[in-house]
Amino acid sequence: QVHLVESGGGLVQAGGSLRLSCAASGRTFSSYAMGWFRQALGKEREFVAAISKIGGRTYYTDSVKGRFTISRDNAKNEVYLQMNSLKPEDTAVYYCAAKSTIVDVPMARGYDYWGQGTQVTVSS
Numbered sequence: 001q002v003h004l005v006e007s008g009g010g011l012v013q014a015g016g017s018l019r020l021s022c023a024a025s026g027r028t029f030s031s032y033a034m035g036w037f038r039q040a041l042g043k044e045r046e047f048v049a050a051i052s053k054i055g056g057r058t059y060y061t062d063s064v065k066g067r068f069t070i071s072r073d074n075a076k077n078e079v080y081l082q083m084n085s086l087k088p089e090d091t092a093v094y095y096c097a098a099k100s101t102i103v104d105v106p107m108a109r110g111y112d113y114w115g116q117g118t119q120v121t122v123s124s
Contacts, residue, residue: 002026002098002113009094009118012086016122020081022096022115029077030054033102035111036070036081038092038120048094049081050105059105064090086122093117 008020022034035050049070050059058070067086072079079096097111104110 002029002032004096004098004113004115006094006096006115006118009120011121011123014086014088014122014124016086017082017084018086018120020083020094020096020118020120022079022081024077024079024098030074032098032100032112033105034070034072034079035097035099035105036079036094037097037108038090038094039117040089040092043092045095045108047106047108050102051079052102057102061106083120086120088122088124091120091122093119 003025006022012018030053033052036048037045038048039045047061051070051072055072067084069082095117096115098113099111
């Protein structure tokens with residue numbers, strides 16, 4: 001089992017920045033690729049970013065490329081999402097998730113463990 005807890009969400013004005021963190025406990029953190037997803041009110045959960053087990057590869061959805069950066073610290077069992085130049089359309093609940101393989105990272109159904117989510121609200 002892997003237990004994931006997100007933090008760092010909040011209210012920010014458009015153009016601002018937030019850094020989300022996800023702390024993992026349980027089985028070996030470095031055994032898992034990690035992803036961030038988000039779900040806006042009334043919409044389906046969507047892929048945001050992912051990072052490989054050691055951090056050598058990263059993946060982003062087109063709408064956040066150049067604005068968001070995913071990173072991880074395996075010594076601390078944490079994964080991060082640095083979000084810059086935030087837009088109102090980034091408003092959503094953000095979830096971190098863990099999967100044992102690096103294939104099909106944008107597919108939510110392939111992730112084994114999920115956090116409870118943290119709310120990000122961007123005001124215009």
